[in-house]
Amino acid sequence: MKRTPIENASSAKRITRRALFLGGSQIAFMGLLGIRMRYLQVDQADKFRLLAEENRIKDSLLAPARGLIYDRSGTVLAENEQTFRVVIRKEDSSELDAVLLKLEELIGITPEDQARVRKELKDAGPSAPVIIADRLSWEDFSTVSANGPALPGVTPEVGLSRYYPLHNDFAHLVGYVGPVSSYDISKMETVDPLYKIPKFQLGKFGVEAKLEDTLKGKAGLRRVEQNAYGRIIRELDRQEGQPGANIQLTVDHKVQNFIQARLGGESASAVVIDVETGDIIAAGSTPAFDPNLFVRGISSKDYSALLENDHRPLPAKSVQGSYPPGSTFKMVSALAALEAGEVAPDETVRCLGHVEVGGRRFHCWKRAGHGNLNLVGSLRHSCDVFYYEMAQRAGIEKIAEMGRRLGLGETYDLPLSGINSGLMPDKQWKLANRGAEWVVGDSLNAAIGQGFVLATPLQLAVMTARLATNREVIPRLVKSIDGVEQPVRGGGPLGLNENMLRSVRQGMFEVVNSNRGTAFRSRIADEAMRMAGKTGTSQVRSAVVNNNNVPWEQRDHALFVSFAPVEAPRYAVSVVVEHGGGGSSVAAPIARDIMLFALHGAVPPLEAYPSSQRGTIQERFRTLPLIDRETGADERSQA
Structure with a gap:
C-alpha cells in the first residue's frame, strides 16, 4: 500500500532520531574508551608495565x-x-x-x-x-x-x-x-x-x-x-x-667471668644468689664453649670435640647437673628433727664411729668417732652418726618435707634449658619408682645427703639463701624486658622457728670460723665479711677408697655452700666440683674466693685472707686469666 507524504515524513523523523541516538552513543562510548585508554596508557603506564612483567617484581x-x-x-x-x-x-x-x-x-x-x-x-x-x-x-x-x-x-x-x-x-x-x-x-x-x-x-x-x-x-x-x-x-x-x-638479666658479668676463671679446668659449677631478691648474680659451669661456633652451624670436628670431652662442656651443670648433696644436706635433717621436737639444740649424741641398724653397719667419715656432740658440734665436725640418729627419730617424711620447704626437689621457672628438678625422695616415691618399700637404711643415707637424694647447684644456693633469711627466696634471672622491670617473686616467710635456725646458722658459722671446723682454712679474715658454710663430699662409688687411688671419674664430688656476711647476709654461694675429692680442700676455697669477689665487686684485697695464706692467694690471682670486660684493664694487678 502506498504511504502518504505525511507518513513518509514521520518515518524519516524517527530514522533521524535513531541515527542521532546511535551516533551519539557511539561517540560517547568512543570518548569514554579514549579517556580510559589514556588513563591506562599514560597515567597508569608505569604500574601496568610492571604488572605486565610480573616476574620482575620481587x-x-x-x-x-x-x-x-x-x-x-x-x-x-x-x-x-x-x-x-x-x-x-x-x-x-x-x-x-x-x-x-x-x-x-x-x-x-x-x-x-x-x-x-x-x-x-x-x-x-x-x-x-x-x-x-x-x-x-x-x-x-x-x-x-x-x-x-x-x-x-x-x-x-x-x-x-x-x-x-x-x-x-x-x-x-x-x-x-x-x-x-x-x-x-x-x-x-x-x-x-x-x-x-x-x-x-x-x-x-x-x-x-x-x-x-x-x-x-x-x-x-x-x-x-x-x-x-x-x-x-x-x-x-x-x-x-x-x-x-x-632483655636485661640479673647476672653480673664480672662475677660470672671470675667464676669461669676460678673454676679453671675443673668439671664444676658455682651459683651466686642475692638472698634478698633471689637474683642470680652468676651461674658458672666449666669447662665451657664458645657459643659463636654455633651461630652459623658448628662444624662436625668442633662438635665432636665437645661431645668427646669427659668433662662435659655442653651441659649447664649449674641447673642441669644433679648430685648427691652429701653433708651440705645435714642442715635439712637437723631442722626436720628440731621442728618435729625429736631433738633439742643442746642435746648430745655419742658418735663411736658407726651405728648398726637392721644388721648393717653405717660408718661415720671419722672411723674413730667424734664422741659426744650437740647439733652445733655435729655441723662443725660434720658427724655422720649424729644424723643417722636424726633420721631414725624424725623419719624420711619429715626430712623430705623440710627439704622441699628449703627449695630442694623443685623445678624453678627460669628461661634456661633442661632445668633439673633434682630428687627429694620419700616412701611414696620409692614405691612408685623402684617398686619397693622404704627401709630405715634409706633414711640414714638420705639424712647425710646420700642414697636417692639429688640436688642441683642452683637448688643448693636457694637452700642456703633460705637458711640465711628464713624467707621463701625464689631465683630470678630476667631483670627487665625493654626497660620494664620484672617482678621479684616469693620472699614470704618460711615460718621456721628462729631459735632453731639460730642453732643451725651457728653450726655453719663454726664450720668455717672455728679452728676445729671442717672449712677453717677457708675462713675470711675480714670480720665484716665473715662467712658461714657447710662442706660436703658425696660418693660416686660404694667402696670406700682413697680418691688418689682411683681414676678421676670414680672420685668423690666436692661441695660447699655458704652465705655472707654472717650478720647481714647478702649472697649465698654453692660450689660443686665433679670428682674433686674433698669439699673442705677443693670446693670451700673456691667458694670463699667467689664470695669475696661478689662482696667486693672486684678481685678481693689480700687483707680479706688470713695472713699465712696471702702469698698463695696473690700467686693464684696473678695467674688467673681475668679481664675486666668493660675497660679492658687487667684486674690481676689489684691482687
Missing part, C-alpha cells in the same frame, strides 16, 4: 634485628653484627653454572659450596632465596656488587648475625642461636614466616631459646623491581620489621 621478607641481651649493669652479652652475603632465587637461576664459575673466580667460593647451592635451589621454592656465600668481607661484597651485570640473578644483601662478645663466659646461661632446621620447623605448631628466611637464626639453647618469641621480633617486607638479568632496578616499597625486645 617481594621478600626483611629479618628484624634480634633483641639484645645485657647483664645487670648494661654490659652486652649478646649483640648483632652486620654481615654481607649474596643470594640467588630458583626462578632467577637459569644461568646458574656460569654464575657459580664467575663467583669462584671473583671471591673463591669452593666446589663444596657450589654443590650445596645446587642442592638447596633444587629443594627451594621458586622465589625463596638461597645463600651462595655468607659473612663476606667488605672487599668481596663490593666485588660482587660491581660485577652485577655478569652475575644474573645474584643479589647482594646486608644482614645481621648474632655475636657473643664475652665468648665462653655466658655460654650456658645466654645460650646461642643457630640456623633454622627442618627439625626445628617440625616442632612448631604454627610456623612464623620469619623462619622461612634462609639461614634465619633461631634460639637453640639457654635464654636465647626460652625467650625466642620475645627476642626474635616481627618480619618486615621489601618489594623491588628487577631487570631481565635479576638485577635490582629500584625499591618499590619497604616496610621495616619490628625489632625484638631487649
Whole structure:
C-alpha cells in the first residue's frame, strides 16, 4: 500500500532520531574508551608495565634485628653484627653454572659450596632465596656488587648475625642461636614466616631459646623491581620489621667471668644468689664453649670435640647437673628433727664411729668417732652418726618435707634449658619408682645427703639463701624486658622457728670460723665479711677408697655452700666440683674466693685472707686469666 507524504515524513523523523541516538552513543562510548585508554596508557603506564612483567617484581621478607641481651649493669652479652652475603632465587637461576664459575673466580667460593647451592635451589621454592656465600668481607661484597651485570640473578644483601662478645663466659646461661632446621620447623605448631628466611637464626639453647618469641621480633617486607638479568632496578616499597625486645638479666658479668676463671679446668659449677631478691648474680659451669661456633652451624670436628670431652662442656651443670648433696644436706635433717621436737639444740649424741641398724653397719667419715656432740658440734665436725640418729627419730617424711620447704626437689621457672628438678625422695616415691618399700637404711643415707637424694647447684644456693633469711627466696634471672622491670617473686616467710635456725646458722658459722671446723682454712679474715658454710663430699662409688687411688671419674664430688656476711647476709654461694675429692680442700676455697669477689665487686684485697695464706692467694690471682670486660684493664694487678 502506498504511504502518504505525511507518513513518509514521520518515518524519516524517527530514522533521524535513531541515527542521532546511535551516533551519539557511539561517540560517547568512543570518548569514554579514549579517556580510559589514556588513563591506562599514560597515567597508569608505569604500574601496568610492571604488572605486565610480573616476574620482575620481587617481594621478600626483611629479618628484624634480634633483641639484645645485657647483664645487670648494661654490659652486652649478646649483640648483632652486620654481615654481607649474596643470594640467588630458583626462578632467577637459569644461568646458574656460569654464575657459580664467575663467583669462584671473583671471591673463591669452593666446589663444596657450589654443590650445596645446587642442592638447596633444587629443594627451594621458586622465589625463596638461597645463600651462595655468607659473612663476606667488605672487599668481596663490593666485588660482587660491581660485577652485577655478569652475575644474573645474584643479589647482594646486608644482614645481621648474632655475636657473643664475652665468648665462653655466658655460654650456658645466654645460650646461642643457630640456623633454622627442618627439625626445628617440625616442632612448631604454627610456623612464623620469619623462619622461612634462609639461614634465619633461631634460639637453640639457654635464654636465647626460652625467650625466642620475645627476642626474635616481627618480619618486615621489601618489594623491588628487577631487570631481565635479576638485577635490582629500584625499591618499590619497604616496610621495616619490628625489632625484638631487649632483655636485661640479673647476672653480673664480672662475677660470672671470675667464676669461669676460678673454676679453671675443673668439671664444676658455682651459683651466686642475692638472698634478698633471689637474683642470680652468676651461674658458672666449666669447662665451657664458645657459643659463636654455633651461630652459623658448628662444624662436625668442633662438635665432636665437645661431645668427646669427659668433662662435659655442653651441659649447664649449674641447673642441669644433679648430685648427691652429701653433708651440705645435714642442715635439712637437723631442722626436720628440731621442728618435729625429736631433738633439742643442746642435746648430745655419742658418735663411736658407726651405728648398726637392721644388721648393717653405717660408718661415720671419722672411723674413730667424734664422741659426744650437740647439733652445733655435729655441723662443725660434720658427724655422720649424729644424723643417722636424726633420721631414725624424725623419719624420711619429715626430712623430705623440710627439704622441699628449703627449695630442694623443685623445678624453678627460669628461661634456661633442661632445668633439673633434682630428687627429694620419700616412701611414696620409692614405691612408685623402684617398686619397693622404704627401709630405715634409706633414711640414714638420705639424712647425710646420700642414697636417692639429688640436688642441683642452683637448688643448693636457694637452700642456703633460705637458711640465711628464713624467707621463701625464689631465683630470678630476667631483670627487665625493654626497660620494664620484672617482678621479684616469693620472699614470704618460711615460718621456721628462729631459735632453731639460730642453732643451725651457728653450726655453719663454726664450720668455717672455728679452728676445729671442717672449712677453717677457708675462713675470711675480714670480720665484716665473715662467712658461714657447710662442706660436703658425696660418693660416686660404694667402696670406700682413697680418691688418689682411683681414676678421676670414680672420685668423690666436692661441695660447699655458704652465705655472707654472717650478720647481714647478702649472697649465698654453692660450689660443686665433679670428682674433686674433698669439699673442705677443693670446693670451700673456691667458694670463699667467689664470695669475696661478689662482696667486693672486684678481685678481693689480700687483707680479706688470713695472713699465712696471702702469698698463695696473690700467686693464684696473678695467674688467673681475668679481664675486666668493660675497660679492658687487667684486674690481676689489684691482687
